[in-house]
Amino acid sequence: MKRIAVLTSGGDAPGMNAAVVSVARSAALHDVRLIGVIRGYNGIIRQDEKLMRAFFAGAKKVIGDNEEDLDMLAALKKAVSGSMGGAFPDFRPLLNKYQGQFCLANDFDDFLRKYPEFMGDFVSLDLDTVLDIADRPGTHLRTARCEAFLNPVVRLAGVLNLTAIGVEGLVVIGGDGSFNGATRLCELGMPCVAIPGTIDNDLAYTEMTLGYDTAVNVCVQAVRQIRATSRSHDRPHVVEVMGRACGDIALRTAVATGAEIVIVPEVPWSVEEVAKKLQKEIAGGNYRATVIVAEGAYESMAPFDVYGFLMERGKQCYPGETISAHRLASILKRLCYDKDKQWVEVRSTVLGYTQRGESPSAYDAAFAFEAGNRAVELLRKNEENVVIGVKEGRVFSMPIFQALKLQDKRKDFFNRRLYNLVNIL
Numbered sequence: 001m002k003r004i005a006v007l008t009s010g011g012d013a014p015g016m017n018a019a020v021v022s023v024a025r026s027a028a029l030h031d032v033r034l035i036g037v038i039r040g041y042n043g044i045i046r047q048d049e050k051l052m053r054a055f056f057a058g059a060k061k062v063i064g065d066n067e068e069d070l071d072m073l074a075a076l077k078k079a080v081s082g083s084m085g086g087a088f089p090d091f092r093p094l095l096n097k098y099q100g101q102f103c104l105a106n107d108f109d110d111f112l113r114k115y116p117e118f119m120g121d122f123v124s125l126d127l128d129t130v131l132d133i134a135d136r137p138g139t140h141l142r143t144a145r146c147e148a149f150l151n152p153v154v155r156l157a158g159v160l161n162l163t164a165i166g167v168e169g170l171v172v173i174g175g176d177g178s179f180n181g182a183t184r185l186c187e188l189g190m191p192c193v194a195i196p197g198t199i200d201n202d203l204a205y206t207e208m209t210l211g212y213d214t215a216v217n218v219c220v221q222a223v224r225q226i227r228a229t230s231r232s233h234d235r236p237h238v239v240e241v242m243g244r245a246c247g248d249i250a251l252r253t254a255v256a257t258g259a260e261i262v263i264v265p266e267v268p269w270s271v272e273e274v275a276k277k278l279q280k281e282i283a284g285g286n287y288r289a290t291v292i293v294a295e296g297a298y299e300s301m302a303p304f305d306v307y308g309f310l311m312e313r314g315k316q317c318y319p320g321e322t323i324s325a326h327r328l329a330s331i332l333k334r335l336c337y338d339k340d341k342q343w344v345e346v347r348s349t350v351l352g353y354t355q356r357g358e359s360p361s362a363y364d365a366a367f368a369f370e371a372g373n374r375a376v377e378l379l380r381k382n383e384e385n386v387v388i389g390v391k392e393g394r395v396f397s398m399p400i401f402q403a404l405k406l407q408d409k410r411k412d413f414f415n416r417r418l419y420n421l422v423n424i425l
């Protein structure tokens, strides 16, 4: 194996850079050249006529007079031009047989000189360039979601671009959408290994995703600061954290900060019930309770007429306004009373993107180190279509399709016991 590539995709997560560095170090150990793909899958899908012409001319020469392979090459050309109706034949045997030989440039820098259009798509990642990015937040390689990748012709172009550069394996760092993309590329003949990179921890097959621990630490720090002011003013506070479909950040933050109430997408809830809990705290003398709500939890909320409720109580509100952390605080204020029967001032904070912008915690940096190394080792052993995760505290790997299958049961993996404990204690 001479050349591999790495990309980051989906929402950026702390530790992505550290994982790239680990991939670079592990590749360098075996004299494997590492190429970085810019902006996730967007970086591989350029449809470039000049490159394709050179690719097919070169591949034809390599194949020589093997009729069967030439037929397959012709089919490949038809498929990538978009003129093949219906499903593609399986191109893997052809691409595997000539792995490395369809490469258009022995030297990657030469390739970029010849095809400068690709300069914004690929970069060389030698150790010297990447070592310093390990502890930086964000992703050095940039990231993006890639709608175009849903089109199989576009994906095939991606595989051929990588093949033309001599890439023999791809490390994908991202969430479940990115895993889907990796599987599709494997089906077309580009071996992929995936690393779970998302702060949400919303992947059922693994105990931890890259970035989750750091995001929780950001939230814990913020909630501690918020609780200091809540305590000073004897005011409850609603804190919204990220987690589109997963309440793990919210739950762990609540556990680690002693927050009194946690609301997550996995468990149905109602505003009235939360108000009742908060009122109980107030009645017991705790005027400074913290409510941690995951951003996706509004989906599992029982219907509540936000506009009607607030307008009736003199709060200016826009028709059709839905619930948010700020509105939840406004509503709780009007549902909870102090001992003098006065509304209780409830404040709110949305932590938002701050959760992504921190340098990786020790846990995430260490996981990135192991995961990056494992990814390279798997590719070197010709293991593909697999994803790396953590089980009982140890790094392991499993087929991507199995990991994705577990997503249907993701809610069953939510720690209800801990959730109940937070709300009961």
Ligand code: F6P
Binding pocket: 011, 012, 198, 199, 200, 242, 243, 244, 295
């Ligand atoms: O990384 C996951 C996540 O942070 C979600 O919790 C959030 O809903 C989403 O990404 C927002 O990302 P963006 O606005 O970048 O699409």
